[in-house]
Amino acid sequence: MSSAFGAVDSEEKSLIETLKTILRLSKGLISLSLVYGNTRSEVLSLALALLEHGYNPISLSNDLWTNLTDEIGKVEELSEILSPVGAPFRRVLAVRTIVPQPPLNWDGAAGRFRQSKLLMSVLENWTRQIFSYMMAPMMAKGRTPTPSEGGSTARRKQWSLKRLLIRRDGWISLVGKMMDESAPPEVKPIRRGYAGVTLQAAHIVPFGASGNSILRIMLSKNMGQDMEGLLTGENINDASNALLLDSLTHAAFGLFKFSIECQDGRYYFRRLAPTRKLHTFLLRHRDGEEITFGQASGEVALPSSLLCNLHYTIGRVLWTSGAAENIAKALADEDELKDGHMEGDYWHRVSVSYLQRELIALSGLDELATEGQDDSSTPDKTIPIRIDALREG
Structure with a gap:
């Protein structure tokens, strides 16, 4: 099968375009899910949306690349997987202990990337942190007092x-x-x-x-x-x-x-x-x-132009990746839970996420009371989002 990016296989790619190419070619061939409440958001869709629509895609791609190359084992895997398809990898990867294989097209490189449990784990963890500690809290915010x-x-x-x-x-x-x-x-x-x-x-x-x-x-x-x-x-x-x-x-x-x-x-x-x-x-x-x-x-x-554009780019990432509807659904389910309208296993799956966050919120009540504020402040901790990795093949 010829590469979907055959026209550029022999060309150099920037770091961000390299990562986006790998993620595009991996979508639909591997399923990595972030579980939030009773919903699942796709890791690859969210990671790709961050690199395409994030406020600073260059900073995001550099951060992801740093995580992918912070250990010698990861560097060796990336060198073997990516260096045959473009010169940038010979510049970025200072250590090349693997003899380059015959030239691969981008489909081949993406296939090798998907097969690496180590690198896929890095991608999972990187995306989970952004989703858990930035995206979800930006939507699941406290009530604004009137x-x-x-x-x-x-x-x-x-x-x-x-x-x-x-x-x-x-x-x-x-x-x-x-x-x-x-x-x-x-x-x-x-x-x-x-x-x-x-x-x-x-x-x-x-x-x-x-x-x-x-x-x-x-x-x-x-x-x-x-x-x-x-x-x-x-x-x-x-x-x-x-x-x-x-x-x-x-x-x-x-x-x-x-x-x-x-x-x-x-x-x-x-x-x-x-x-x-x-x-x-x-x-x-x-x-x-x-x-x-x-x-x-x-x-x-x-x-503020900075804050407006921050809100705008986060919104684009949330909606293009499908995560916005999932988080909104989880929040709506929690409202139903508080009203007592849920039963059985569905109630249990939603209640786990909700009760954990409620316990963390309660831990901050003393501080809020001291400061004369109400429960509109977001706690200083966030429950990490669980990842389910379901690999096909």
């Missing part, structure tokens, strides 16, 4: 943040086009007979990231830059990390059904989920529609 809920420090800060966003963008949400119910009489309704809603300050990067050091480390690692200062202290509640949204649109944003991309200082609405999964408010916007923040006041910080 101003009407009480008098804790966190809620007061949330109210102050909402007031800043109203100063910046006005009383009508720029995404969803809903008017806040507390808007003054002179604010013109969007349509006749329109009833206002309670708009909310929606964090671009979850509020819980300020209490989750592992998440911050993973974000920094995968973006290729330090995110610590942006996501701790007062910065997590800065207007640059927030949008003004109604509750339905806020929930959709948290599930990465849409995002905001920033290019050259201009903002664009991006649909990420299929149309059937978008509610009416979101369908008012076309994909690529420009969103103009800061028209009400230029004195309040605009949404």
